[in-house]
Amino acid sequence: MSNNTAADIRRQVERFLPKVLKPSRYIGSEWNVMKKDWAKTDVQMVFAFPDVYEVGMSHLGTRILYHLVNSFPEFLCERVFTPWVDMEKELRDREIPLYALESFKPIKEFDVVGFTLQYEMSFTNILNMLDLAGIPMRTEERGPDDPWVIAGGPCAYNPEPLVGFIDFFLIGESEEQLPEVLRLVGEQKKNPVSRKEFLRKVAQVQGVYVPEFYHITYKEDGRIEKIEAEEGFPALVEKAIVPDLDQAYFPTDPVVPYLEIVHDRMMLEVMRGCSRGCRFCQAGMIYRPVRERSPETLLRQTEELVRATGYDQIALTSLSTGDYSCIQPVVQGILEKHGEEGVGVSLPSLRVDSFDVDLAETVQKARKSGMTFAPEAGSQRLRDVINKGVEEQNLLEAAEAAFKKGWSTIKLYFMVGLPTETQADIDGIVDLAKKVANLGTKLGRRNITVTISTSVFVPKSHTPFQWEPQEAGSSVELKQRYLREKLRDRRLKYNYHDMSTSYLEAVFAKGDRKLAQLLEWAVKHGCRFDGWSDQFKEDVWMEGFKELGLDPHFYANRAMDYDDVLPWEHIGSGVSKQFLIEEHHRALQEAKTIDCRHNDCTGCGVCPSRGVQIELKG
Amino acid sequence: MRLRIAYTKIEDARYIAHLDLTRVFERAIRRSGIHMSYSEGFNPRPKISFGFALAVGTEGEREYVDVELREDVDLGEVLARVQEQLPPGIRLLQGRAMDPGAKSLMAVLNAASYRIRVPMALPIQDERLQEAVGAWLGREHVTFSRYSKKGPTDKDIRPWVKHLEGKIQGDEVLFDLEVEMGNSGSVRPEEVLASLRELENLPIELDELQVIRTGVHVSYEGGKSSPIEIG
Numbered sequence: 001m002s003n004n005t006a007a008d009i010r011r012q013v014e015r016f017l018p019k020v021l022k023p024s025r026y027i028g029s030e031w032n033v034m035k036k037d038w039a040k041t042d043v044q045m046v047f048a049f050p051d052v053y054e055v056g057m058s059h060l061g062t063r064i065l066y067h068l069v070n071s072f073p074e075f076l077c078e079r080v081f082t083p084w085v086d087m088e089k090e091l092r093d094r095e096i097p098l099y100a101l102e103s104f105k106p107i108k109e110f111d112v113v114g115f116t117l118q119y120e121m122s123f124t125n126i127l128n129m130l131d132l133a134g135i136p137m138r139t140e141e142r143g144p145d146d147p148w149v150i151a152g153g154p155c156a157y158n159p160e161p162l163v164g165f166i167d168f169f170l171i172g173e174s175e176e177q178l179p180e181v182l183r184l185v186g187e188q189k190k191n192p193v194s195r196k197e198f199l200r201k202v203a204q205v206q207g208v209y210v211p212e213f214y215h216i217t218y219k220e221d222g223r224i225e226k227i228e229a230e231e232g233f234p235a236l237v238e239k240a241i242v243p244d245l246d247q248a249y250f251p252t253d254p255v256v257p258y259l260e261i262v263h264d265r266m267m268l269e270v271m272r273g274c275s276r277g278c279r280f281c282q283a284g285m286i287y288r289p290v291r292e293r294s295p296e297t298l299l300r301q302t303e304e305l306v307r308a309t310g311y312d313q314i315a316l317t318s319l320s321t322g323d324y325s326c327i328q329p330v331v332q333g334i335l336e337k338h339g340e341e342g343v344g345v346s347l348p349s350l351r352v353d354s355f356d357v358d359l360a361e362t363v364q365k366a367r368k369s370g371m372t373f374a375p376e377a378g379s380q381r382l383r384d385v386i387n388k389g390v391e392e393q394n395l396l397e398a399a400e401a402a403f404k405k406g407w408s409t410i411k412l413y414f415m416v417g418l419p420t421e422t423q424a425d426i427d428g429i430v431d432l433a434k435k436v437a438n439l440g441t442k443l444g445r446r447n448i449t450v451t452i453s454t455s456v457f458v459p460k461s462h463t464p465f466q467w468e469p470q471e472a473g474s475s476v477e478l479k480q481r482y483l484r485e486k487l488r489d490r491r492l493k494y495n496y497h498d499m500s501t502s503y504l505e506a507v508f509a510k511g512d513r514k515l516a517q518l519l520e521w522a523v524k525h526g527c528r529f530d531g532w533s534d535q536f537k538e539d540v541w542m543e544g545f546k547e548l549g550l551d552p553h554f555y556a557n558r559a560m561d562y563d564d565v566l567p568w569e570h571i572g573s574g575v576s577k578q579f580l581i582e583e584h585h586r587a588l589q590e591a592k593t594i595d596c597r598h599n600d601c602t603g604c605g606v607c608p609s610r611g612v613q614i615e616l617k618g
Numbered sequence: 619m620r621l622r623i624a625y626t627k628i629e630d631a632r633y634i635a636h637l638d639l640t641r642v643f644e645r646a647i648r649r650s651g652i653h654m655s656y657s658e659g660f661n662p663r664p665k666i667s668f669g670f671a672l673a674v675g676t677e678g679e680r681e682y683v684d685v686e687l688r689e690d691v692d693l694g695e696v697l698a699r700v701q702e703q704l705p706p707g708i709r710l711l712q713g714r715a716m717d718p719g720a721k722s723l724m725a726v727l728n729a730a731s732y733r734i735r736v737p738m739a740l741p742i743q744d745e746r747l748q749e750a751v752g753a754w755l756g757r758e759h760v761t762f763s764r765y766s767k768k769g770p771t772d773k774d775i776r777p778w779v780k781h782l783e784g785k786i787q788g789d790e791v792l793f794d795l796e797v798e799m800g801n802s803g804s805v806r807p808e809e810v811l812a813s814l815r816e817l818e819n820l821p822i823e824l825d826e827l828q829v830i831r832t833g834v835h836v837s838y839e840g841g842k843s844s845p846i847e848i849g
Contacts, residue, residue: 015826017633017675018633018673018674018675018676022635023633023635023674023675024633024634024635024638027630027633029630029705029706029707030705031645031646031703031705256645258633258634258635258638258641258642258705259635259638260637260638260641306648307649308649309645309649310644310645310646310647310648310649310703311645311648312644312648341648341653342648342656342662342664
């Protein structure tokens with residue numbers, strides 16, 4: 001690659017930019033963008049999101065960390081997203097290296113490239129981005145002039161398939177951990193020590209996992225024999241936690257994109273963590289304990305956000321916003337103060353059992369688009385197995401209230417292939433969908449639509465279902481076909497998630513280090529954007545498994561034993577293995593476990609082991 | 619209060635798609651603290667409207683937008699406050715309070731002028747250039763094939779072209795082009811040049827074309843005026 005200065009890259013890119021889809025993905029001069037001076041900062045980091053701009057910019061964590069790093073005068077943070085396939089072709093044809101949006105400097109020139117791992121199906125994009133940047137994919141092929149390639153986010157709780165590509169992982173919440181890491185990188189620039197020596201130092205930071213200090217041995221049948229940490233490294237890498245969310249950094253002058261992104265509004269995090277304890281849900285386990293922000297903080301931040309962005313909608317985000325103890329006063333406070341200026345509130349992630357139709361009506365005045373509920377399973381029995389808690393009665397009452405208030409579209413989310421699922425549970429989905437539709441008809445509503453969406457259950461690490469296999473694809477597809485038949489009604493619409501993608505997702509969710517070679521093979525054979533159905537190349541993946549002698553069933557469809565060494569055994573979410581085993585037992589006994597935030601401690605272990613506590617503001 | 623504002627859309631702002639431009643103005647005005655008027659109905663939208671779309675990547679030296687404000691505000695103050703909130707490349711040039719009954723931009727605008735810079739593929743003498751332009755303008759009909767998903771469609775582009783002038787500058791040719799625009803369509807500058815190359819054998823390098831829209835106009839009986847002067 002010849003001419004790689006920022007000015008050269010910009011000049012070359014501008015020549016073809018009008019020809020690619022959505023050029024404003026690639027120019028980075030949005031409102032509130034942070035263009036800092038390289039000469040006046042010690043450490044330069046680029047935050048890399050392994051999907052397109054519209055997806056990446058909709059992710060709150062990306063926005064928090066971008067502005068957090070830039071809030072330190074000695075650090076600089078820029079952004080890069082995966083170029084869409086048309087842009088990739090132009091870059092490759094012209095040998096232009098992947099560049100950062102703010103400065104147009106090549107990614108390779110940064111000290112740190114930080115990827116966020118939101119979804120297993122974006123793993124190939126990470127490797128492809130390294131390749132586009134001209135950074136060797138393998139850690140051992142990188143030299144002292146190459147950046148540190150790091151990664152964090154929910155998928156870092158099972159980072160093993162990416163071992164070999166990522167120098168070190170950041171487990172847990174990064175608000176305090178990442179600046180500490182960058183300080184060490186700054187020291188390393190001033191007084192360099194050997195790679196090993198630096199990694200030793202950085203491994204001392206809470207939640208930093210350096211895979212090359214952990215050695216895995218395997219049994220003959222492919223299962224893990226043991227995971228051994230080198231001397232001086234913890235056997236269990238415990239996640240970083242922000243103890244006081246109310247005081248934690250939160251940017252109120254976020255970048256405002258030019259093009260319409262997926263969540264094109266202000267985002268305000270009202271609470272972190274969820275202790276409802278759904279047994280399939282990884283987020284509900286790894287973000288414990290529940291910590292709320294105070295209404296005063298939130299109202300002040302809203303005011304600042306409105307002034308700084310000019311958006312007319314604010315989403316109050318969390319894993320389950322209806323559970324936030326001060327939701328009423330906060331929504332009212334926002335509407336009183338900003339309703340006049342046309343600012344509306346949206347509440348994603350409302351649970352049926354904490355659903356309040358008056359609240360929903362206040363916030364959705366303008367847009368009667370659709371009301372979404374997630375019963376997740378069709379029968380009460382199965383909902384008890386997964387500890388969803390929701391009763392049919394809750395759902396029907398919520399649906400009735402919504403129809404009465406004028407909503408005509410109701411969306412219902414379910415999973416198929418859940419542990420212990422039988423035909424009766426599948427029939428339960430049909431039954432529930434029809435009950436909801438009949439309710440609408442009975443209330444005299446015409447033109448109602450009930451959309452039923454089913455995803456395929458993917459067992460995730462660090463959950464009570466981590467030992468569970470994914471149901472075989474052929475049988476899931478039978479269930480999908482059955483539902484398609486049974487849900488034929490002009491009021492009902494059925495969507496379902498593609499089995500082959502969910503299968504690969506399960507492989508990587510439960511995968512080990514041996515999968516790294518497969519990722520590399522797949523990228524070399526053209527796999528990228530695997531989460532996009534129009535880009536997913538199932539046959540290439542299957543060929544890769546065969547070629548490398550790896551068995552996808554071994555990962556996705558094998559039931560694990562409690563005494564198996566799990567590939568993520570050395571990564572600690574704070575929730576104890578004993579608790580997960582008990583929860584798995586309780587699932588099989590169809591026993592519910594209550595929410596610890598209003599009741600007794602359920603003994604998951606995070607608070608006592610980490611010296612943190614539940615923080616409610618209401 | 620209804621305002622008509624002239625602005626530039628240059629530098630990085632030229633990559634903002636026309637559909638996204640409404641949001642850019644809407645958010646800038648909201649940040650400035652000036653209150654806009656909203657449409658009625660379930661989903662009230664601020665009253666912001668533009669003229670003919672500018673192609674993504676083409677710079678506009680003088681474009682127009684109409685904005686309705688909830689109350690009367692001093693014009694200079696509005697322009698200054700909104701300017702502070704606009705991204706680089708969008709500069710407000712002039713503004714005027716319009717009569718409430720004034721016609722919309724889409725209803726009055728009917729012409730656009732462009733400045734096009736294109737490298738020569740082979741050396742071109744001025745004489746050769748003038749001859750080509752003259753011959754092209756002398757044609758009564760110029761058929762041009764447009765390709766779309768449905769296949770090629772032939773179109774007579776000559777009636778849309780009101781003015782075309784070329785001059786040599788170094789190893790580039792500079793064109794001034796004025797075209798009519800209407801609800802029934804128009805012609806794109808790159809189409810005129812492609813046709814010029816094809817029909818008059820003028821060796822110009824179309825891949826390296828640089829187009830700037832220098833203005834949009836209200837053209838009437840041979841005269842042309844700015845939409846800010848009328849209405």
